[in-house]
Amino acid sequence: MSAKRYARRVTLASRPVGLPTVDNFLIEPFVVNSPLSGQVLVKVTHFSLDPYMRGRMDDAASYAAPVKLGHIMEAGAVGRVEESASDGIEVGDWVYGRMGWTEAAVVDASLIQKIPASIEPKSLCLGALGMPGFTGWWGLTQHGRPKAGETLVVGAVTGPVGSMVVQLARRLGLKTIGIAGSDEKCALAVDKFGVDHCLNHKLFESANEMQSAIKTLAPKGVDIYFENVGGKLFEAVVPEMNDFGRMIVCGMVSWYNEGAMGADARTDSMSVANLWRMILIKKLSVNGFIISDHWSQLSKFVDDVEPLVASGEIKYIEDVVMGIENAPSAFIGLLQGHNFGKLVVKV
Ligand SMILES: NC(=O)c1ccc[n+]([C@@H]2O[C@H](COP(=O)([O-])OP(=O)(O)OC[C@H]3O[C@@H](n4cnc5c(N)ncnc54)[C@H](OP(=O)(O)O)[C@@H]3O)[C@@H](O)[C@H]2O)c1
Incomplete structure (x- = not known):
């Protein structure tokens, strides 16, 4: 029997009152299973930190449901496929999906998108081209x-x-x-x-x-x-x-x-x-x-703007935080303006 594999993720431990504190988050290990038919295992390289996540921490009516206590914090993420049980996706493919604040994810292939080879760095899919x-x-x-x-x-x-x-x-x-x-x-x-x-x-x-x-x-x-x-x-x-x-x-x-x-x-x-x-x-x-009401137009945006980003006519800045353990404090900083450009966590 092969040894269990573990990765870490960040879950919502409690709901904040006002500015969140690091105690509102829990960094916890979880067992990474092998993908079932139609799924892939993604080794996440970067996930996004965005202002909207503050709203998901409240138990309040909004355009999207709140994150439940004990559940993983939501986020867009990019990474490489490590194992695939899906026909259309190969090991080594770069993909984007809403995988959350995590180091790894087993997801249905229908819920992720392959990232075109032309997009570099891949984390652009979380910011200027995302x-x-x-x-x-x-x-x-x-x-x-x-x-x-x-x-x-x-x-x-x-x-x-x-x-x-x-x-x-x-x-x-x-x-x-x-x-x-x-x-x-x-x-x-x-x-x-x-x-x-x-x-x-x-x-x-x-x-x-x-x-x-x-x-x-x-x-x-x-x-x-x-x-x-x-x-x-x-x-x-x-x-x-x-x-x-x-x-x-x-x-x-x-x-x-x-x-x-x-x-x-x-x-x-x-x-x-x-x-x-x-x-x-x-x-x-x-x-x-x-x-999110307009995802069907995303490819038109990428067609329009990717060449401008590639040529440097449209510029971007990434603020890269190293390590999932630093995600909660970086997110709290975002809500106070401490970030410099698009905030991403490199895991
Ligand atoms: N409608 C949608 O579908 C949608 C989608 C994405 C984003 N958004 C919204 O777009 C806005 C910008 O998002 P972003 O991802 O580009 O964020 P961001 O600029 O990377 O980060 C948030 C910035 O807001 C500023 N800020 C924070 N607290 C503030 C305060 N009390 N007063 C004034 N400024 C404050 C800070 O910049 P300074 O230090 O420069 O003040 C901070 O760096 C956010 O409101 C976000 O929720 C909406």
């Missing part, structure tokens, strides 16, 4: 109706969603204003991603101060607000929107630790009545979207 990059591309092109000469504002600009949005917008001839959480991140946004201006949100005490700064940088107003963060930035931008502006509601990471994923989110000065009035008198379009 879900976050696709999110930026989809949100801007489907809901932004961008036109040359217009002005766009986006927060979390050095992250994988924001950096895709500003680079695509720049290519279309828009003026771009990024918001980031440090001067170092702002320098990166300008030097690497080519934004016209970047504001460090930590330097502003109030939404009013931030609004004045945005007004100075965008004297003709803002046409597209790509909403990634909520909070102070949201309050600062809405009054600066032009007539017929577009607000693309992608995420609100600054509120994710405030109770049931936004249910208790408050704004300091922007009441619902005021926001509603702004939408009316400025004739704004507001489009929320969840990218």
Whole structure:
């Protein structure tokens, strides 16, 4: 009888109140079985850490079910097939799948996709050429109706969603204003991603101060607000929107630790009545979207953007954390802006 094989995974030990702590997670060994017919065993090389995972830790209604206590934390992951009991997939193939925070996974072959040889590094499938990059591309092109000469504002600009949005917008001839959480991140946004201006949100005490700064940088107003963060930035931008502006509601990471994923989110000065009035008198379009509704368009995104990433015309940054044992603290850091670019764990 062959010896049992073990790998480690991260499960949800308890539900956080506010910012998660490392005690909310459990790193545990599990037995790696051989794949049954139609399955493959994947040796995971990288898994993704993303802001949406905070919502999955709450027992609250959302667009997806919460992670159950004691269950593996969800994540997109890439890896190499180590054993295959499926006709279409060979040992050695690189694959992507929602395998979770884990070092290895036995999965149905129907739930994974082969990664084309042209994509290098393979971890790009978790960032610029994966879900976050696709999110930026989809949100801007489907809901932004961008036109040359217009002005766009986006927060979390050095992250994988924001950096895709500003680079695509720049290519279309828009003026771009990024918001980031440090001067170092702002320098990166300008030097690497080519934004016209970047504001460090930590330097502003109030939404009013931030609004004045945005007004100075965008004297003709803002046409597209790509909403990634909520909070102070949201309050600062809405009054600066032009007539017929577009607000693309992608995420609100600054509120994710405030109770049931936004249910208790408050704004300091922007009441619902005021926001509603702004939408009316400025004739704004507001489009929320969840990218998982649009997977059928992923290949179109990859066809459009992969050549630009390969040629270096669209740039990306990966923040690589070594070892599954460091995933919980890295994730907590992400929710505080400690990451620099797309956060992935190399296992
Ligand atoms: N709708 C969808 O289907 C979809 C899909 C993917 C992502 N999203 C959303 O898109 C947004 C960006 O995702 P991403 O993967 O690109 O994330 P990311 O930029 O890699 O990481 C999150 C960033 O948010 C910023 N942040 C964290 N706490 C903040 C706070 N209190 N106030 C202001 N900024 C804060 C930090 O950047 P700074 O240090 O620069 O502030 C942090 O680095 C998130 O809201 C995410 O949930 C939505």
